[in-house]
Amino acid sequence: MKERNPPHIALAHAYWRAHLSAGDIAIDATCGNGYDTLALAKLLLNHPDSLILGFDIQSSALEKTDSLLKQALTEEHLERVLFHRRCHSEIDQIPLPLPPKLIVYNLGYLPGADKSITTMTPSTLSSLEKAITLLTPEQGALSITCYPGHPEGKKEEDAVLEWAEKLPSERWQVCHHRWLNRGASPSLLWIRSTA
Numbered sequence: 001m002k003e004r005n006p007p008h009i010a011l012a013h014a015y016w017r018a019h020l021s022a023g024d025i026a027i028d029a030t031c032g033n034g035y036d037t038l039a040l041a042k043l044l045l046n047h048p049d050s051l052i053l054g055f056d057i058q059s060s061a062l063e064k065t066d067s068l069l070k071q072a073l074t075e076e077h078l079e080r081v082l083f084h085r086r087c088h089s090e091i092d093q094i095p096l097p098l099p100p101k102l103i104v105y106n107l108g109y110l111p112g113a114d115k116s117i118t119t120m121t122p123s124t125l126s127s128l129e130k131a132i133t134l135l136t137p138e139q140g141a142l143s144i145t146c147y148p149g150h151p152e153g154k155k156e157e158d159a160v161l162e163w164a165e166k167l168p169s170e171r172w173q174v175c176h177h178r179w180l181n182r183g184a185s186p187s188l189l190w191i192r193s194t195a
């Protein structure tokens with residue numbers, strides 16, 4: 001089916017499709033309006049062992065995500081999406097039956113809501129440091145969408161790239177995608193275990 005999302009999101013979703021298998025666990029670290037959680041749900045929840053954890057600090061975001069999922073998923077699928085209204089820097093506080101195969105960050109603010117409630121560099125970095133240790137050791141991946149078009153987003157993208165550049169190459173493949181002819185357009189960082 002043709003992807004109608006913006007190009008950075010379409011690319012992220014293509015990576016997820018290629019990376020995830022039936023029975024995997026994934027985490028959406030920034031649920032927002034729920035489009036990414038729904039994309040993960042469609043890829044995973046047909047398998048009874050799959051689970052999705054969803055984080056956001058705003059209850060309005062989790063309500064929007066829940067309502068979007070309710071329009072598209074069965075009751076049984078919905079039971080395997082577990083929401084947490086807390087900062088994603090607490091990502092290591094939730095017990096899981098298996099390590100997650102994919103953790104997704106779509107950074108920034110909730111579109112159409114208060115732009116001052118945005119992901120912030122210190123808590124994003126703290127979350128990423130924890131996330132990379134939580135992943136399935138041999139096949140884990142992180143997908144991080146950055147929005148350098150607003151001041152905190154630019155600071156955050158610079159810090160995330162600096163962090164990612166230092167990951168050991170024998171352990172992690174790190175690829176940054178940016179649309180060069182579109183100004184301060186969103187970018188996508190894909191980090192995957194080399195194993």
Ligand SMILES: C[S@@+](CC[C@H](N)C(=O)[O-])C[C@H]1O[C@@H](n2cnc3c(N)ncnc32)[C@H](O)[C@@H]1O
Binds near residue numbers: 030117
């Ligand atoms: C760009 S939106 C996410 C878009 C979403 N993935 C979608 O598909 O609609 C970013 C979200 O991150 C949330 N957020 C900001 N700081 C956060 C934090 N420290 N922990 C978890 N979520 C956070 C915001 O409330 C906002 O809803």
